[in-house]
Amino acid sequence: MNKEFYELIIDYNFVKKYDVKALEKALILPFFEDEIYTSCAVCKKSDIKFAKTCFFNITKFLEFKSEEILFYLSDIEKRIALYNLSLEVVKTNSTQECIEEFLTLLLDFSIEKRASDIHFETHNDYLCIKFRIDGKLKHIINFHKNFYKVISSIIKLKASLDITQYKLALDGRFSKSIQNSIYDFRVSILPTLYGESIVLRILDNKTIDKKLNALEFSSNIFKSLEEISSLTQGLVLVCGPTGSGKTTTLYSLLKSLDYKNKKIITVEEPVEYKIKNICQINIDKKRGLSFNSVLKNILRQDPDIIFIGEIRDSLSLQIAIQASLTGHLVLSTIHSSNALNAISRLLDLKCQNFLLSSTLKYIFYQRLVLKVCPFCNFKGCYKCNYTKYLGRTVIAEVIKIDEVLSSLISKNETFDSFKTYLNTIKFKNILDDAKEKVKKSLTTLDEVYKVLGFEDEV
Structure with a gap:
C-alpha cells in the first residue's frame, strides 16, 4: 500500500x-x-x-x-530552507542560531499561509508539521524524528517551560515580531506514545480589530447586532461549536459598545486577545482564581457590561441572570445545535422560566463556511493552496426575544410552539442564510451541507 x-x-x-x-x-x-x-x-x-x-x-x-x-511543489524555496536547517541543526548538535532561524522561518511561513494553529506531531519515525488554515488541517512538511527534541526544547524555552519535562501536559505563551507585527503564540504540549504533540495557537490581534460591519453577516443579522448597542441590560447569547467565530463576533461587539464611558469586565479561560480599555480577567485555577469565585464577586466591581466566556453550569447561568436583572448587559456563549435549542439548554440548567423570559434578549447561532477562491474560480491555484477555497465567511441565524417568545418561555411551552410562532414571523434559519450566500457564489452548497451536518443530502 x-x-x-x-x-x-x-x-x-x-x-x-x-x-x-x-x-x-x-x-x-x-x-x-x-x-x-x-x-x-x-x-x-x-x-x-x-x-x-x-x-x-x-x-x-x-x-x-x-x-x-x-501543493508540495509550491513555496519550494521555503521548504528547502526548512529542510536544510533541520539537517544542519541535527548535524551540528543544535546550534542556537540555526534553531532560531528555523523557528523564525516556520512562524513566518505560517503567517503567510494565514494559519491559525501550528501542529507538531511526533510519530514512530518522523516529525510532522501541519497548519490549520481556514479551519482545516493542512499537512506542510515532515522531518526526521531526531529533530523533534530540538524543536520541542526551543518552543519550551520561548514559552518559559521546563525543557527537561517530556511526560506532563504543559501550557505556556510567547510573543514574537513577524513581518512588522507582534503575534502571540499560545503553547499546548501533551505527551504521546512516540514523543509529544505540540500546538501553537497563533493569536493575531488584527482578527479582533474588525468592526461588526466587516464580519460579513447578512443584513438582518447585522441589524440585530447593531441593536444590542442600545441595550442597557439583559442577556445576549452567541452560540456555535469551537471554531465557529464566536470569539471574533463577541469581541467585535464589545468594541462597538461605548467602552470609554462604561465599565466592561470579561471573564475568560483563557484570555486570548487583549483589548484596550476593557478589564479582562484570566481564569487561573492554579492560583486560586476560579471561574466561580470570579463570578461570585464580579458585581461588586460595579460593571455596566459583563462578558462571560461560557455559561457552563447552573451557577454561571444564575449569576448571568442575576446581573441581567439588576441593570447589567451580559454577553456570553452556550453550547447548542441552533438558536432555538439554546433556550432548552438554559432551562436544562435549572433556570426559572419567568426569570429567563424577562432577561433573555437575543440568541445568535453561527458557523463558518469556506469561501470560493476568487483567484481561480473554483479550479485550484497557489493562492488557495489548490483547495479551491480561500478564507471563510459567516452564516448565522438570530432569534430576538419579543413579547410573544418571552410569554412562551414564561409559560414553559413546547418546542413545537416556539417553531410554530417562528414560522409565522418568517424566521430565517441558518440554512436559509447559507443558501443566500450560495446564490451570491460566495460558497457552495456542498460546503454548507458539510458544515451543517447534512452530508447525506449532497
Whole structure:
C-alpha cells in the first residue's frame, strides 16, 4: 500500500535538482533517491515520459492527487530552507542560531499561509508539521524524528517551560515580531506514545480589530447586532461549536459598545486577545482564581457590561441572570445545535422560566463556511493552496426575544410552539442564510451541507 504524503520525508535537495516549473507542468514530484531507485509522485494527468527522461535509476511511481503534487511543489524555496536547517541543526548538535532561524522561518511561513494553529506531531519515525488554515488541517512538511527534541526544547524555552519535562501536559505563551507585527503564540504540549504533540495557537490581534460591519453577516443579522448597542441590560447569547467565530463576533461587539464611558469586565479561560480599555480577567485555577469565585464577586466591581466566556453550569447561568436583572448587559456563549435549542439548554440548567423570559434578549447561532477562491474560480491555484477555497465567511441565524417568545418561555411551552410562532414571523434559519450566500457564489452548497451536518443530502 502506498504511503500518504503526510507519512513521507521529502528530500527537498533532491527536488531542487530539477526545474520546478517543468515539474509542475508535468505534474511530477520526485521525493527520494538511493543508488538503485528514484521515488516520485504522479497522478492520472502526469507526463510519465517526462519523468522517465529525468530519472536514470529504476523509478517507483506513487499515485497521488494532482493538487497534492502542486501543493508540495509550491513555496519550494521555503521548504528547502526548512529542510536544510533541520539537517544542519541535527548535524551540528543544535546550534542556537540555526534553531532560531528555523523557528523564525516556520512562524513566518505560517503567517503567510494565514494559519491559525501550528501542529507538531511526533510519530514512530518522523516529525510532522501541519497548519490549520481556514479551519482545516493542512499537512506542510515532515522531518526526521531526531529533530523533534530540538524543536520541542526551543518552543519550551520561548514559552518559559521546563525543557527537561517530556511526560506532563504543559501550557505556556510567547510573543514574537513577524513581518512588522507582534503575534502571540499560545503553547499546548501533551505527551504521546512516540514523543509529544505540540500546538501553537497563533493569536493575531488584527482578527479582533474588525468592526461588526466587516464580519460579513447578512443584513438582518447585522441589524440585530447593531441593536444590542442600545441595550442597557439583559442577556445576549452567541452560540456555535469551537471554531465557529464566536470569539471574533463577541469581541467585535464589545468594541462597538461605548467602552470609554462604561465599565466592561470579561471573564475568560483563557484570555486570548487583549483589548484596550476593557478589564479582562484570566481564569487561573492554579492560583486560586476560579471561574466561580470570579463570578461570585464580579458585581461588586460595579460593571455596566459583563462578558462571560461560557455559561457552563447552573451557577454561571444564575449569576448571568442575576446581573441581567439588576441593570447589567451580559454577553456570553452556550453550547447548542441552533438558536432555538439554546433556550432548552438554559432551562436544562435549572433556570426559572419567568426569570429567563424577562432577561433573555437575543440568541445568535453561527458557523463558518469556506469561501470560493476568487483567484481561480473554483479550479485550484497557489493562492488557495489548490483547495479551491480561500478564507471563510459567516452564516448565522438570530432569534430576538419579543413579547410573544418571552410569554412562551414564561409559560414553559413546547418546542413545537416556539417553531410554530417562528414560522409565522418568517424566521430565517441558518440554512436559509447559507443558501443566500450560495446564490451570491460566495460558497457552495456542498460546503454548507458539510458544515451543517447534512452530508447525506449532497
